[in-house]
Amino acid sequence: MITVYNTLGRTLETFEPLQPGRVGMYVCGPTVQSPPHIGHGRSAVAFDVIRRYLIWRGLEVRFVQNITDVDDKIIARAAQLDISTETLVKDISERFLTSYRQLGVMDPDVAPAATRHVPEMIDLIDRLTDQGLAYPSGGDVYFRVRRFDGYGALSGRKVDQLRTGVRIEPGIDKEDPLDFALWKGAKSGEPSWPSPWGEGRPGWHIECSAMSAKYLGLPFDIHAGGADLIFPHHENEIAQSEGASGGLFARYWLHNGMVNLGGEKLSKSTGHIIDLAEAIDHYSGPVLRLFFLRAAYRSPIEYSEAALTDARAGLERLRSFARRGRSAGGPDQEVLDRFVTAMDDDFNTSVGLGVLFEAVREGNTRLDQGEEAGSILAAVLEIAEVLGIDLGTGGLDDLTRALLEVAHRYGVGEGSAEQMMEQLLATRTASRQARDWATADAIRDDLAQIDIVIEDSADGTRWYRR
RNA sequence: GGCGACGUGGCCGAGUGGUUAGGCGCGGCUCUGCAAAAGCCGUCACACCGGUUCGAUUCCGGUCGUCGCCUCCA
CATH class of the missing domain: 1.20.120.640 (Anticodon-binding domain of a subclass of class I aminoacyl-tRNA synthetases)
Known part of the structure; x- marks a missing residue:
């Protein structure tokens, strides 16, 4: 019996998929605005393990992770670098994928990009306006937070105790400062799509509502993401999805804890980050994963x-x-x-x-x-x-040249890396049997120089790459 | 200000109303040509103050401290 901590309700619950034997799992993916940091890595690994474990326990898992490829920061950053948003998005997406793979994270079954699901989002927004849960205003469309009864259920907040002042964006015509954007009218030069409300682009939260429903159906089993997404992102997703459908959105809400550095949370906006790719280069993917x-x-x-x-x-x-x-x-x-x-x-x-x-x-x-x-x-x-911990230590192919050099020193002929390795160990064993410790130790030291470690044991000599 | 999480041995980090988490580090020993790996032994902790209990690190209350969310964020 698998139990999971459900943020919705804040209790440990028995996990039972809606359809026996099958699990639908949606994980909030990154906004591909800048390269991944350590926190992204942790989140990816956390839910990758859950996915692997469920599969191992005999469940069929459909794993969906979105890519947010349109938002204010992507636009701003592309402008700053003087490249198109498409170029930036492609570059950053690839970096995420590369780092995730190095961490041993399985590719998602579906990795939908927001910009390829604009019609689905427009459709969803339409339904919300029809029901009076959303309203157009000056080219934008907003969600009426106070109109949705369950608002705050996930994050444990009451509408009236939110710090409303902070959320007012100057010059924006909202009925209520709590309302959030479903659709943003385009300013000149920005990527945009046609809509019933004019040219514009989707708000952040709506993509997850639209794409999770499309690929998993409603309701689905697991919705996951970083704990920093609980409010407002996930709260807003629930409002949109349940407001439009009238039924339950997601059944189990899982949230990973934050990665701190010097006692403070990593954060893109403050530049207080550790670059994921750098950390992987320095320690290796498996080391990070184990961490x-x-x-x-x-x-x-x-x-x-x-x-x-x-x-x-x-x-x-x-x-x-x-x-x-x-x-x-x-x-x-x-x-x-x-x-x-x-x-x-x-x-x-x-x-x-x-x-x-x-x-x-x-x-x-x-x-x-x-x-x-x-x-x-x-x-x-x-x-x-x-x-997902890789216990292998890698082959020797990329060390062929270095090995050749060592081989020459001890009269071993040229061959494949494996052959030379074998010959060197044979030579060393012979030296040891002749009690020629100097040669034996020299071979070991030379190999250590190229990061190949030699260990003698009762049942022979082993080697591995450091 | 509101909501929430947490304070464990040298360090990291689980967990439990009374019994060994685990890892890393350090010291010693065994094995071993040396080295490494491995095994064994030691290093036996639960922020503070009250309360409940036969008994609390584990439950309740308070104090202090740390962190997260309330704004884009994994």
Whole structure:
């Protein structure tokens, strides 16, 4: 039995998909205005793990993540760079995709872009105006917040206690400062689409309402995103979708915790960010992923050098065990059961990792005692797969030239990287048997120079890339 | 000002009314040509003050502190 913490109601609930065996999942994707930061990475990993886990538990998951490719900031940034919004959007979208893949995040089943769903949004806005829940005003269209009864249910806010003053944009003709834009009339030079209200572009929230309904139907099971989206974004989505349909929008609302830096939330607008691509370059995708997974997805986490170094050491421990033996037979069921218990509890990856590390210790102990650990290893590999943690350490192909140089030093002929590696290890073993420690250590040191680590053990010499 | 989350051992980070989370680090030991890896032992904590209870880190109240949202934001 899987339980999830539902922001709507703020309780732990049993997870039961609307249609048995099938899950519809919508995750709010990025506004592709500037390259991804660490926070985007965390959110992506959090929901990727949930998706993988649900699939592993036998559910068929349809995973939709939108791309917001039109908004004020995209327009402003493109102008600033003197490029078209299309060029900017394409460039940034690719960066997101690349970084996400490096983190081991599976591609969405559907990745709808807002600009390709304008007719659907216009249709939705139309229905809202028909019902009196929205009104046109000077080329814009606004949602009447006070007209929608359930407003505030998700975020726990009451309409009257919102800080209304801050929300008034000068020169905008709203009936009520709380009202938010569904459609914005175009200013000259901006990307725009024809509509019953004139040329313009959609407001931010409406795309999610339109696209989630299109690709998942209503209601759907899981709607997810960063905790900073709860208000107003998700609240507004609910108002739009439920206002138009009269029925339920999404059943379970999941929100990941923020990534902090120096005690403060990362934020685009303040420039207080850690670039995701840079962090991946510095630590690697799997290290970052493990860092994210160590904490429960709802807890805020603190990005720090120490925490990342810590995660790197932990990953090395997992990989080191994966290198030791061969998996054999089926995975150890008891280990898997404990993992399931951990993850069924609101996808508690922190405890799940605890199970994984305990299994590693058990496996290592068995191997140390000359016992079989194949089923433990199989379980470890399976869990790592579900968590999306890559335990492989990569091939040697890109090191062929460097290896050739080392090979020459010890009279090993040219060949493929693997062949040269094999020959070098054979040479070293011969040196060790001849008690020629100087040569043996020199080979090890030279390989270490090109980031290939040598470890001697009772059952032979292993190597891996650092 | 309103709403919400949280304060755990050297660090990160789960969790629980009475029993070992886990990882990293540090010290010691075993194994080992050395190194590494691995195993074992040690480092046994729950902001503060009250209350409930046979018993609270875990429940209730208060204090202090940190963070998030209320504005674009994963």
